[in-house]
Each structure stands twice: as C-alpha cells, then as structure tokens.
Amino acid sequence: MLFPLLLSLVVCAAASFTLPTRLVLQSPTGLFLENLAVRPNGKLLITSPESSTLHMLDPTAENPTFDEVHTFPNVTLFGIAEIQPDIYGIIAFVLNVTTLSAVPGTIAIWRMDLSSGGPTVVNKAADVPDGMFLDGLAAVPGEPDLVLGADTAAGRVWQINLRTGVVRIAAQDDAFAPGAPPPAFGINGLHVRGGDLYFTNSQKKTFSRVPISVRGGNVAQGGPIQVLGSANGTDEFDDFAFDSAGRVWAATLPNTLTLFFPPAQGNGMRGQLNAQGSPVEFDSPTSAAFGRGGVAQQHTLYVTTQAGQLIAIDTTGIRV
Numbered sequence: 001m002l003f004p005l006l007l008s009l010v011v012c013a014a015a016s017f018t019l020p021t022r023l024v025l026q027s028p029t030g031l032f033l034e035n036l037a038v039r040p041n042g043k044l045l046i047t048s049p050e051s052s053t054l055h056m057l058d059p060t061a062e063n064p065t066f067d068e069v070h071t072f073p074n075v076t077l078f079g080i081a082e083i084q085p086d087i088y089g090i091i092a093f094v095l096n097v098t099t100l101s102a103v104p105g106t107i108a109i110w111r112m113d114l115s116s117g118g119p120t121v122v123n124k125a126a127d128v129p130d131g132m133f134l135d136g137l138a139a140v141p142g143e144p145d146l147v148l149g150a151d152t153a154a155g156r157v158w159q160i161n162l163r164t165g166v167v168r169i170a171a172q173d174d175a176f177a178p179g180a181p182p183p184a185f186g187i188n189g190l191h192v193r194g195g196d197l198y199f200t201n202s203q204k205k206t207f208s209r210v211p212i213s214v215r216g217g218n219v220a221q222g223g224p225i226q227v228l229g230s231a232n233g234t235d236e237f238d239d240f241a242f243d244s245a246g247r248v249w250a251a252t253l254p255n256t257l258t259l260f261f262p263p264a265q266g267n268g269m270r271g272q273l274n275a276q277g278s279p280v281e282f283d284s285p286t287s288a289a290f291g292r293g294g295v296a297q298q299h300t301l302y303v304t305t306q307a308g309q310l311i312a313i314d315t316t317g318i319r320v
C-alpha cells in the first residue's frame, strides 16, 4: 500500500524549479523596489514607494548604474505600464507610512513620453480623487490611451484615459477587495491578455481572471471571475508577467515566484521557483517583467524586491 500513497503525495505537492539567477543590482540603501517596465531598448524603468524619483537601469551593462529619469515632487511611485511604444503611465501619490495608505486626494496618474529620444515629457494625466490605494497599472491592448489601475484597498479597477483625463470605475467586485481592513492588500498585479483581465489578490491569496469587454473606449466586466490558483501559508502574490508561451510568473512573498499556466482551470498552478541554495535568494519579490531585445533577453525575467534587489532569472530551462 505504500506505493499509491507516495504517488498521491507526488501528485499533490507543488513542483519546485531551480533556474539560474543573477543579482543585477542590490540597492545600497535597501530601497523598496515596487514595479518595473521594460523599454523597447531593453532598459528597465523602476518605481519605488520610498522614492520620488523614477530610476532606469541597463541590465546588460557590466556594472549597471541606477540612473535618475524624473523626479515627481512630494509623491512616491507605484505601478508603471507602457501604453504606446516608449510611452508610460505611472501611479504616484503621497503614501502615509504610518497607515500604509494613500493620503486622500493625492493619487494621480502621470504620462511619461520617452519616445522622442529627446527630453523626457512628463505630465499629470489625471487625478483619481476617489481612489484609495492604486497599486498595479495595466495597459489595454488596442486602446493606446487607456490604463487600468488596481485599487487594492477599495477592491476596484479604475479606468483612466491618459489623453482626455477621464476617470471611471471599470469594475468592482468582492474578488478585488482585501478580506481584511487596511493595510491588507487586495487586487495587486493586473494584466490584460486575450480579452481577459488577469489579477492577483494578495490578502485573499488568489490568482484569477475575468473576461472584459472594451466598447467605445470603455472597459467593463464581461463575465464571472474565475480563480485559477491559490497561495498557501504565508505566501502572497504581488505583480506578475506572462512569458511568450503564455505561462505566468507571479512574484510571491516572502521568497519565491509561482508559475501558472492558464487557461487551465483551477489547477493552473505549475509550481514554485525556489532559489534557495542558489547564489541569489529572493527577498520579498514585488514584480516581474521579461527583457526585450535579443532571444536571451526575451527569456530573462527581471524581478524587483522589497529589499532593493533586482534579480535576473534565465528561464530558458523551464519545461512545464
């Protein structure tokens, strides 16, 4: 009877993958790195909720430097998303570090244009006066002026038009809300792919998707929310990235990345990346994005962490 028992254990246990990792940067001050976007030229734009300055780094440089791109007075930075080639939306607000919430009335989405190659053009595109805590930001394919902002405290998805400044609620659902009062985080990372909005809910430990419709420049929920996978124990999902095969690599507190392969229902979870014992270990990962440029860059996943790490993972060897 031993064999069937072992077999069932093997079937239930989450797989663990070990892939080559490299520490690209360790912030000397341990700056909390929150979110990143990869420019068409391969350079990384990195936000921090502890800094007013957007930074840029060339991950292919031998000794990468953490360069200043732009400073946004009095606010710090959260989600960033590319809406058109080398044009970005960025969430900025005044963070109350005592309550870990936004100071009411300070949330805005900025538009930053790096596409000219000349001076950086930055303007405040819209205030989100009724926002509570906008965390992740996503572009909407086919809608070059729209972003969706994850209001992690209110359990809402805001739609912001970065050209007209119009702000509206695109979706609101209990599945977006945290299951506990602030500072619990609900919807956190979000990305649109193939007519679906994929999102994590940190406090509820879920990775989910929901069909959306885009009509007349407005995004709306188009069907029921489907939970694709859950975290266990102390694990919590933050932002995530799709690879070219459609797998999802979700930054997972406190020390791993969780791999999903939608559209499998329920058991889309494929395993976790455990860099324990490898030269670099993840310390509270926050977001992930694939490199751009040659084939090697496209298979390199860049991960930011709360402890100020930028880690490169060579995902070429993944076989699920």
Ligand SMILES: *[C@@H]1O[C@H](CO)[C@@H](O)[C@H](O)[C@H]1NC(C)=O
Residues within 6 Å of the ligand: 073, 074
């Ligand atoms: C930044 O905050 C300071 C102090 O509260 C204030 O005097 C200043 O006007 C603010 N600047 C901007 C650009 O909001």
Ligand SMILES: *[C@@H]1O[C@H](CO)[C@@H](O)[C@H](O)[C@H]1NC(C)=O
Residues within 6 Å of the ligand: 096, 097, 098, 099, 103
């Ligand atoms: C942060 O929140 C605390 C508790 O509500 C409050 O006393 C404080 O004034 C807030 N700080 C700012 C900058 O709003």
Ligand SMILES: *[C@@H]1O[C@H](CO)[C@@H](O)[C@H](O)[C@H]1NC(C)=O
Residues within 6 Å of the ligand: 012, 014, 230, 231, 232, 258, 269
């Ligand atoms: C969490 O536990 C459930 C039930 O055992 C399992 O199906 C799921 O894959 C686990 N999730 C992770 C991320 O390990």
